[in-house]
Amino acid sequence: MKPGLRIDSLRVLGFGRFSGMTRELGPGLHLLYGPNEAGKSTLLAFLRSMLFGFEKNGHPERYEPKSGGPFGGELRLTTDVGPLLVRRVAAGRRAKGELSVLGPDGQFLPPERLEDALGHVSRELFFDVFAFRLDELAGFERLTEQRGASEALVAASMRGARRLPEVVARLQKSADELYKPNGTKPMLNETLKKLEEVQSRLREVGDRPARYFAERERLATLGEEQRGLDAELLSVGREVERLARLEAALGDLVALAEVRAELESLPALEHFPEGGEARLEDALLRNRNQRAEGARLEQRLATVRAGLERLSTPSRVRGREEALRLALAAYQERSGLMRALPARRAAVAEKRRQVERELKELGLPVDGPGLLALDLSAGVRATLEELATRLGAVETECREASGNRSRLRAERERLDGEVAGAEAELARLPETLPGQVRQQQAGLARMRGVRAELEKLGEQRAELRRQFESARTQSEPPPVEVVVPVWWVPAVAAVVVVFSVVAWLLAGTQVAVLCGVGGLLLTGVLEMARRRVETARASALEAHAARQRGRQQEEERLRSVLVGLAAREEVLHRELLASAQEAGMTPVATPADMASKEAALAEALEQAGRRESLVREREKQGAEQGRAQREERRAEEVLREVEQRQAELARTLAGHLAARSFPVTLPASAALALWRDAAALKQRLLDVGTEEAALSVDEQTCAPVAMRLWEEAVAAGLASEPVATVPSPSTLETVAARVSAALETAREQDVEHRALEQNHRELLAEKARLDGLCHAEETAIATLLAEGGATDEESFRRRAAQAHRYAELSHRARELSQRLEARTGLSESQAREALRETGGEQGLHSALEFQRARHTEAQQRQKEVLTDRGALKQLLEQWENDGELSRLRIEEESLKARAAELATRYAADRLALALLSRARRRFEEEQQPRVVQLASEHFDALTGGRYRRVIIPNAEERELRVSDGEQDWSAASLSRGTREQLYLAFRLAVVRDFAETRGALPLIVDDVLVNFDPERARGAIRLFARLATQQQVIAFTCHPWLRELFEAEGARVQELDSSTSKPQQASLTVLQAG
Amino acid sequence: MPFKFVHAADLHLDTPFRGVAAQGPLPGRFQESTFRALTRIVDLCLRERVAFLLLAGDLFDVKDRSVRARLALRSELARLHSAGIQSFIVHGNHDPLSGDTGTLGLPASVKVFGPDWEEAEVVREGRRLCRVQGVSYPDVEVRDDLSARFRRTGEGFSVGLLHANLGGAEGHANYAPCTSAGLGSRGLDYWALGHVHTRAEHLLPGGGVAVYPGNPQGRHANEAGERGCVLVEVEDGGMRRRFVPVDGVRWHKLELPLSGLGTLDGLLDTAVEAVESRCSAELDGHAVRLTLTGRGPLHRELARPGALAQVETDLRERLAQGHPPVLLESLRDSTRPELDLEAVRASGGFARTLLEEARFLVESPAELARLWEQEALGSLGQRLKRLGVDALEAPRPEWVVGAGRHGVESLHEEEAS
Incomplete structure (x- = not known):
């Protein structure tokens, strides 16, 4: 038995309906007795929560106080490493609450100490096996029903395999998803199905290369056959064509025979002129038209001759046209000039008058010729401009020098004033340093x-x-x-010795020794x-x-x-x-004296400082004064020099003005303006003179032209009389118009004459041509009649009709003959011969039908062969280029790889499952007997010896069975109470096994015995009592008969009445561990 | 007279890559790589002006039934024929004479050896350069030592062309088994062998050499690394052999330690980086099997249902878009949780029983075989074998060890959760 954990006391700060409740527990068997709703289940939940944390928010067993206040509590524990105080209170967002583990001295310990004390039992195992309610006993039942008792046992007791059932279920699920021997949906089943499909398709494709080469052979055979068929089709086709042509030419042959018979009945008219009748009619018509045209020409000739006579009357103008035209042309050339001459003359005179008037206004003492004689060249203007510029510059300098001098003078006067002021101030200040x-x-x-x-x-x-x-x-x-x-x-x-002696005397040796020793001790203390x-x-x-x-x-x-x-x-x-x-x-x-002296000294210091600065300033001002005086003198000198240069320039300008008769006093700029005006006037005067000369030249050239025109007009009778001087321009205009009109009339008459003459000549030539044509036509008619073998027109027309029919028949015969040849490729005689050879018309039809049938048959076969070849070629090409086979192969390989991968995964899962199963059996064989043995003992005790053993057969079903030594039963066949006793026996076995191997933990049961009969309940409580000698057992019940049984087994009973369930104010006192 | 020849074997033309469980365009594209390897072999012959080409069996798989393979062989050999280069072919277990050999219509310069021993001569300018002897497989399964039929017939360089398993190489069917001593006793100078897909040279007693050039194009993860053919130069009785890689798509088996990786995105990036650093850019493509190893915090995340498959899909997409493209054959998780199995064993309890049970099964093959049958894995294995899937043929002890570890981890994860 390994030491584990014991709950010595609990304190509820706030949990469900409890608040501030304290219970003392301790070793041994405890019964917490109380009526329904006294809070037994709440206390069970409290103990679980203290050890393993509160349930999640919203869980029915969280028991968070609804009224608020503190939530949590404390447990005082005894563990193998000493007392611990476990405190857990709700804190923040952590649902499990804040856990504190404190040592005996109140020091904080790591939370792992609690886990160590609990033997690292899991929350689920503790809840299932160590602290459970009646309904959780049934939960164990459900577990055994669903997973088998063995797994439940393993799950309950096996270290490291707590969730073995889940792992097995997961592996099983994974394996089932991968493959089922008879399934269709799992991945491997699907993959294998696909693989089978692909392989089936591959089988369908067959052995392509073998078929490929066989088909290639067949293709070659078909090629041969096709070539034979082509040749046969060609020959039969030709025969069919020949016979068909012959058949088509049958009608033509008959018509040709008829035409030839009619031709035989007509006279020989091969040489009758072609189109003779039409030609005769045409010639006769043309002859009549030519005659009518000749009459019309005669009439037009007469009209032309009359016009010629009208134009041949005499005129004065005729013969002088050239002279008149020249005179008129000369006049017209200058007529514009002549018309402008008087106006130009008046304008020139006016300009001259204007220039002379402006010259007077200019005020120069010269007239026109005088002005022309003046030198007003560009050189003079340049001289004047230079003088004016220099004069302007000198005046500016003069103004600047004058301004400079006055500014310097003012500066000097200001400095004089400042020096005088400083002197005066210096004289006022004392001479202290x-x-x-x-x-x-x-x-x-x-x-x-x-x-x-x-x-x-x-x-x-x-x-x-x-x-x-x-x-x-x-x-x-x-x-x-x-x-x-x-x-x-x-x-x-x-004194001590004395008292000792006295004591010896009075009370004996013992007392004396005591007194002596006491006295000596006191003496020692005194010393x-x-x-x-x-x-x-x-x-x-x-x-x-x-x-x-x-x-x-x-x-x-x-x-x-x-x-x-x-x-x-x-x-x-x-x-x-x-x-x-x-x-x-x-x-x-x-x-006070020192203060006044100090003030006086400060003032004296200020004055001395001021004096010193004044002296320095005066020296500086004296220097500035001397410099100002020097600058003033220099400015005056500059001013004088500038004024001298100005006077000199004025003199030079006066000299220039006098040389040009300009007023001498004129300033330079005015002289320059005057020069510009005078020069402009001079130029205008020169222009007027030029214009006058040009006018007189024009007048001299126009006069002879006008005179000549007049003379020519008089000679042609277009002017009244000859004149001595040049007539007025208007008169000349009139004469010129007349001359021009006469010349135009003469020209028109001339043109008309020439046209008439031309017309006359043409008409005569046309008449001669017509006469020639008439004659030739009459000759041709006579020749035509002779050619047609006729004497007159009537007989000619009759023979022409016969010749026309002859030509038609001949043409028809030729046409038929050509068509026959075109259709059959044979001449008429050959065709008749061929027809005869085929047995006439009847024989031809039957032969044609036979050949056509052959041809159709061959064609049909050829089509089939072509189709076959095409399909075969396509198939072979498809096999050569088509990737279907390789695609199928790739798919097959891919599916194989997928199948291998899935199968390997499936095998891994199955192996893992099998291994877990074997390991579980082995573990059970090695580990479980102790638990089963304990369970058997407990079950035996619980049932009063009715059932001796608990069995877990090694069958696959893993069913839990019980035996009385002779017969065994399945758990499911037991009554409810007996079944619960069985599960309780298992739990107690696991609890004891856990205590032996890992640590003794308290067993907490909440009314789990209610379905037991009194005897078996007593047996169960006796088991609890026996267990309680080793480890703590805490039971809850609300049944008085159970309370009595517990009391009979020596349980320490505490009551939970309604008073404890009322909320109380939490006490501030804290449990002390230990 | 010096001459050269090229020795290639196991072309397996138009055979798909094996073990690639993924669909997609890349497997189809990479299917062409066997053809390209043949083209490169022929290019090499033309470039080196060799006297002849030796093809030592398994030119294609009969089960592939590929017309394209036959036509490609024909057209490539026609190129050699045009250049005056002879070709010698023997058939192996994958393309035996009993099946359709696809040799119809081959150019006249191609010599295909029959089921009986034959010898042919290579003659140039009226002089005999070399003797070539060979035997083809009459059927798929040839258990006789065909090399015993070979013999030296005269002076000069002699070559034996044979598809055979020399020394019982593992991983290959033991067809035409032969030994180095047996080959050496035949007295030939050069044994041009095929059948074993891994390149190897065996110096024979008596001075000859037996060469496996390997297959010219790897087709699954166990055929990783360079693949190609052997160029042999013979001069004055001596010879020089040079391996020439001709593979267009190369296989790699890579391991990626999980330690230091905290996120799946990080894992993805690291994986891409690791793969790209190993894949040469000169090739047409690569195929990779990536195994995650080691312990790390990502193990638990990868153990979530579908997580590994998602990472595999993402990684496959990313790698396929690279230049050159990389085909991810599979992403395997061999990572372990941060769980000390020894400590678990030492601490006792159910886990210890589990691990001991696994050990017991590993040490008792009979018990394991019984369990194998009991779990109906034997029947599933037979069904798979009928479909041509090589998985679950026999129980493997390492699977049991893995299952035990898996169980402990599962229980541990539950405890931890």
């Missing part, structure tokens, strides 16, 4: 410092003197201590006390002597400090005297 004043100020400051230091020194001396005095007066008396004298000890010893007092006194005396020495040293030190202070005072007095002299005061001056 700032250095002297500062020296006085420094003396005064030192004097003040020395006086302050003297005062401080006085104070120090007083203080030291006071200390000295007090040190002197502080001398203390030596400590006086009453000491027990030495002789007291022998005296007391003697020890005395010595301790002696030691204390000696140390006090030493301390006093040390203090006295220290005080004397302090006095010496103070004295030497006082002497030092006196020497320092002397030095300070001498320094005070010196500084007073320096400051110009007596050493005994009051602070």
Whole structure:
């Protein structure tokens, strides 16, 4: 039995309806008795929660107080490592609550200590086996029903395989998903099915290469057959074609025979002129038309001749047309000039008058010719412009020099004023130097410092003197201590001896010895006390002597400090005297005197500073004054020089103006403007002269032209009389118009004459041609009649009709013959021969039908062969290029790989399952007998010997069975009570096994015995009691009869009544572990 | 007269990648890689101006029934024929003569050996360069030592072309079993072998050499690393052999320790980084099996249902988008929880019983076989075998160990939760 854990007490801070409740527990069997709703299940949940954490939020067994307040509690435990206090309270978001594990001294321990104490039992196992209710007993039943008792046992007791059933289920599920021997849905089944399909398709495809080469052979055979069929088709086709042509030509042959018979009946008209009748009619018609045309030509000739006669009358103009045209052309060439001459003359005169008027207005003392004689060239203008520019520059310089001089003069005057002001201020200030004043100020400051230091020194001396005095007066008396004298000890010893003797005498030896020993002990104690007092006194005396020495040293030190202070005072007095002299005061001056002196010195220092700066400023101003005077003189010199240059330039300008008759006083710019005006006028005067000369030249060239035109007009009778001078332009215009009109009339008549003559000639030529044509036509008609073998037109027409029929028949015969040849390729005679050879028309039809049948048959076969070949070629090409086979093979390989992978996974799962199963059996064989043995014992005890054993057969069903030694039953066949006893027996077995192997944990049962009969309940409680000798057992019940049974087994009973269920205020006291 | 030849084997043309359980475009694209490997072999022959090409069996799988494989073989050998390069072929267990060999219509310069021993000569400019001897498998299962039929017939360089299992190599069916001593006694200079997919050279007693070039294109995670063919240069009786990789898609088996990783996103990034750092950019693509190892806080998260599958899907998508693309064959979780099994065992209880039971089963094959049958895993294994799935053929002790560990972890996780 390994030590485990025991609950010594519990304290509920707040859990469900409990609040502030405390219960003491301890080793052995405990019964918590209470009516329904007293809180038994709540307490069970409390104990579970304290050890393993609260249930999740919303769980019915979380029992969080609805009224708020603290949630949690404490357990005081005894464990193999000592007492522990386990506290768990709700905290934050952690559903399990905040766990604290405290040691005996209240120190915090790691939570693992609790897990260690619990033997690392899992929450589920603890809830299933160690702390359970009646309904959870049935939960165990369900577990056995579903998974088999063996697995339940393993699950309940096996370390490291708590969830074996889940793992097995998962593996089984995984394996089932992979493959089922008779399934269709699992992955491997599907893959294998697909693989079979692919392989079946591959089988369908067959041995392609073998078929490929066989089909290739067949293709070659078909090719041969096709070539034979092609040749046969060709020959039969030709025969059919030949016969068909012959058949088609049958009608033509008959018609040809008829035509030839009719031709035989007609005379020989092969040489009758072709189209003779039409040609005759045409010739006759043309002859008639030519005659009518000849009559119309005669009429037009007569009209033309009359016109020629009308145009041949005489005229004065005729013969002079050339002279008139030349004169008119010369006139027209200059007519514009002539019309403009008077206006130009008047305009030139007007311009001259205007120029002369402007010349007068200009005010120059010259007339037109005088102006022309003046030199107004560009050189003169350039000279004038240069002079004007230089004059302008000199004037600007003159103005600048003048302005500069006046500015400098004002500057100098300002500086004179400033120098005078500074002189006046200097005269007002005293002649003191700032250095002297500062020296006085420094003396005064030192004097003040020395006086302050003297005062401080006085104070120090007083203080030291006071200390000295007090040190002197502080001398203390030596400590006086009453000491027990030495002789007291022998005296007391003697008294003791005396008392001992007296006691011996009075009470005997025993008492005397006691008294003697007691007295001697007291004497010893007295001697020890005395010595301790002696030691204390000696140390006090030493301390006093040390203090006295220290005080004397302090006095010496103070004295030497006082002497030092006196020497320092002397030095300070001498320094005070010196500084007073320096400051110009007596050493005994009051602070008020010193303050007034200090103010006076500050003012003197300010004045001295001001004077010094004024002197420096005056020196600077004197220098500036001298410089200003020099600059003023220089500016005056510059001004004079500029004025001289200006006068010189004015003289030069006057010289130039006089040379051009311009007013001498004229300024340069005005002279330049005058020059421009005069030059412009001169130019205009020159232009007028030029225009006048051009006008006279034009007048001289126009006069002969006008005269010649007039003369020619008179000669042609178009003007009245000859004139001596040039007539007016309007007259000339009139004559010119007349001449022009006459010339136009003469030209038109000439043109008309020429046209008529041309017409006349053409008409004559046309008439001659017509006469020739008439003659030729009559000759042709005579020839035609002769060709047609006719004497007149009538007989010719009759023969023409016969010739037409002859030609038609001949053409028809030729056409038929050609068609026959075209259709059959044979001449008429050959065709008739061939027809005869085939047995005439009847024979031809039957032969044709036969050949056609052959041809159709061959064609049909050829089509079949072609189709076969095409299909075969396509198939072979498909096999050569088609990837279906390789695709199927790839798919097959892929499916094989997939199948191999799935099969391997399936095998791994199956092997793992099998291995787990074998391991479980082996584990059961090795590990389980102890549990089963214990369970058998418990079940035997519970059933009062009715059932001796619990069996787990090694069959696959793994059913839990019970046996009475002779017969065995399945658990399912037992009554409910007996079944619950069986499961309780298993639980107790696991609890004991756990205690033996891992640690004794408390067993907590909540009314699990209600379905037991009293006898078996007693047996169960007896088992609890026996278990309680090793480990704690806590039971809950609400049944009085069970309470009695528990009490009979020595259980410690605590009642849970309604009063405990009322909420109470949580106490602040805390359980102390241990 | 010096000459060169190329030795390749186990082309397995148009054979799909194995073990890739994922659908998607990449497996289809990578299917072409066997063809590209053949093209590169032929390119190598042309570039090196070799005298002949040796193909030592398993040119394709009969069960693939691929017409494209036959046509590709024909067109590539036609290229060699045009360049005047001879080809020698023997058939192996995957393409025996009893099945359709696909050799119809091969160019005239291709010599396909029959079921009986034959010898052919390679002649250049009127001089014999080499003798090539070979035997093809008449049927799938050939248990005789075919090499015993070979023999040296004369002077000059002699080559034996054979599909055989030399020394009983594991992981390959023991067809045409032979030994080094047996091959050496035949007196040939060069044994051009096929069948074993891992490159190997065996120096034979007597001076000859037997060479497995390996398959030119890896097709599953156990065929990781470079794959290609062997270029042999013969001069003055001596020879130089050089391995030339021709694979376009390379397989890798990578492990990713879980330690230090705190989130699934971090795991994803680290995995992508680890894979990309190992995958060369010159190839057309890569295929990767990634195994998570070690202990780490992510183990519990990965153990959640569907978590690993989700990570695998995400990782597969990300890797497939890379350049070159990477096909994630599978993401395997070999991580362990932070659980000390020894401590668990020492602490006793049910876990200890479980682990001891597992140990007992591992040590008792008969008991394990009984359990295997009891759990109906044997019948499932047979069903899978009928469908061509190589899984659960026999119980493996490591599965039992894993199951025990899994059980303890599950119980522990429950305890911890």
